[in-house]
Amino acid sequence: MTTTFSSLPVVDVGPLGDPKGASEGQLTALSQRLYDVFTTTGFAYLTNVPLSFNHEQVFSMSREFFALPQEEKMKLAKRSFRRSHQNTYRGYFPTQPELASDNLKEGFEMGPAVPIRTQSTTSSTSKFNLAEQNVWPEDNLLPARPKLETLYVELQILASKLLSLLAVSLGKPADYFGSYLEDSLSTLRLLHYPAVESVASGSGSAGSDNVKLSCTPHTDSGILTLLHQDSTGGLEVRNSSGEWVAAPYIPESLVVNIGDLMTKVSGGRFVATMHRVRAPPMSASASAVTGQQNGESQALGRISVPFFFEPGENCLVRSVDGDEGFVLYGEHVRAKMKTWVEFQDDEDN
Numbered sequence: 001m002t003t004t005f006s007s008l009p010v011v012d013v014g015p016l017g018d019p020k021g022a023s024e025g026q027l028t029a030l031s032q033r034l035y036d037v038f039t040t041t042g043f044a045y046l047t048n049v050p051l052s053f054n055h056e057q058v059f060s061m062s063r064e065f066f067a068l069p070q071e072e073k074m075k076l077a078k079r080s081f082r083r084s085h086q087n088t089y090r091g092y093f094p095t096q097p098e099l100a101s102d103n104l105k106e107g108f109e110m111g112p113a114v115p116i117r118t119q120s121t122t123s124s125t126s127k128f129n130l131a132e133q134n135v136w137p138e139d140n141l142l143p144a145r146p147k148l149e150t151l152y153v154e155l156q157i158l159a160s161k162l163l164s165l166l167a168v169s170l171g172k173p174a175d176y177f178g179s180y181l182e183d184s185l186s187t188l189r190l191l192h193y194p195a196v197e198s199v200a201s202g203s204g205s206a207g208s209d210n211v212k213l214s215c216t217p218h219t220d221s222g223i224l225t226l227l228h229q230d231s232t233g234g235l236e237v238r239n240s241s242g243e244w245v246a247a248p249y250i251p252e253s254l255v256v257n258i259g260d261l262m263t264k265v266s267g268g269r270f271v272a273t274m275h276r277v278r279a280p281p282m283s284a285s286a287s288a289v290t291g292q293q294n295g296e297s298q299a300l301g302r303i304s305v306p307f308f309f310e311p312g313e314n315c316l317v318r319s320v321d322g323d324e325g326f327v328l329y330g331e332h333v334r335a336k337m338k339t340w341v342e343f344q345d346d347e348d349n
C-alpha cells in the first residue's frame with residue numbers, strides 16, 4: 001500500500017559502484033532499504049549511481065537528438081506515424097497536440113544494440129515487433145549515438161543489480177530474476193516536453209488538481225523504471241491520500257519507481273505509484289533544446305530520460321508467492337500498448 005508520504009525518500013546506492021565490490025552488510029542494508037521504500041512510496045531518488053555520465057552529459061545527448069531537424073526525426077518515426085516505415089516499437093514519436101494535448105511530448109526510444117535472436121512466441125498476430133533493431137539518424141547526424149548505447153548498457157546493469165537486491169528482499173536468491181535478463185527488451189526513452197504557452201511559471205501548488213499536464217496520471221506498466229529528469233521540475237507522485245507530491249530535481253540523482261508487473265511479481269508488496277508531469281512553462285530555461293541563442297537561454301521545455309527495465313518477450317513473469325499464474329512478458333506489453341498514446345492509430349494492435 002502507498003502511504004501518506006510528503007516527499008520521496010533518498011537511497012544512496014554508492015556501494016553498488018564500489019570497484020572493490022560492496023560488502024555483505026552494505027548489500028543487506030540496501031536490500032532492506034529498497035524493500036522499505038518500494039512497499040511504501042514505490043518511488044525514490046537514487047544517489048551516487050554507478051554511471052559514467054553525469055546529468056549534463058546525459059541531457060546534452062538528448063538535446064542533440066531533439067535539436068535535429070523535424071524531417072530527420074520523422075525519418076525515424078514508428079510505423080504508426082509513417083506507414084511506409086518498418087520500425088514499430090523503436091524509433092521516434094512526434095507530439096500529438098490534437099490527440100493528446102495533456103500528453104504533449106516527443107520521444108525517441110531505443111532497445112538493446114545487440115540483436116535479439118530468440119524467436120518470439122507472442123508475435124504471430126501482432127503488428128508490433130518488440131525485438132526489432134534500433135533505428136538511428138543517417139551519417140554523423142547524431143554523434144551522441146555511441147554514448148547513448150553505453151548509457152543503455154550501464155542502466156541495464158544498474159537495473160539488474162537493483163533486481164538482485166529486490167529478489168533478496170523478497171526472500172529469494174540474488175539471481176532469482178536472472179531469466180528476466182535473457183533477451184531483455186529494456187527501453188531507453190528520450191523525452192522532450194515542449195514548453196506550453198498558457199502555463200505561467202510557478203503557477204499552482206504541487207497539490208493542485210487543476211493544472212495543465214504534459215503527461216497524464218499513470219502507473220508504469222513494467223518492472224522497474226530509472227529516470228533522469230532535468231531541473232525544470234514538474235514530476236508529481238500521488239500518495240495514499242490522493243495528494244500530488246512534487247518530486248523536484250535533485251542534482252545527479254535518478255528517480256526509481258516500480259511498475260505494475262513488479263507489483264504482481266512481488267505478490268502485491270511493492271507499489272506501482274501513480275505519477276504525472278506538469279506542463280513546463282515558457283519561462284522554464286533548464287532544458288533549452290537548441291541551447292544558447294544570442295546569449296540567452298531559450299525556453300523550450302523539459303527533458304527527461306526514463307529507462308524501462310523490460311524482461312524478454314518469452315519471459316514467464318509470475319508472483320514470488322507462486323499463487324497467481326503467470327504472464328508472458330510479450331503478451332503483457334502488447335496488451336498495454338493498446339492504451340499508450342504514442343502507439344495509437346486506426347488499426348488494431
Ligand SMILES: O=C(O)CCC(=O)C(=O)O
Pocket residue numbers: 191215220227229235275277304305306
Ligand atoms: O518525464 C518524467 O519525468 C516521467 C515520465 C514518465 O512517467 C514515463 O515516461 O513513464
Ligand SMILES: [Fe+2]
Pocket residue numbers: 218219220275
Ligand atoms: Fe511513468
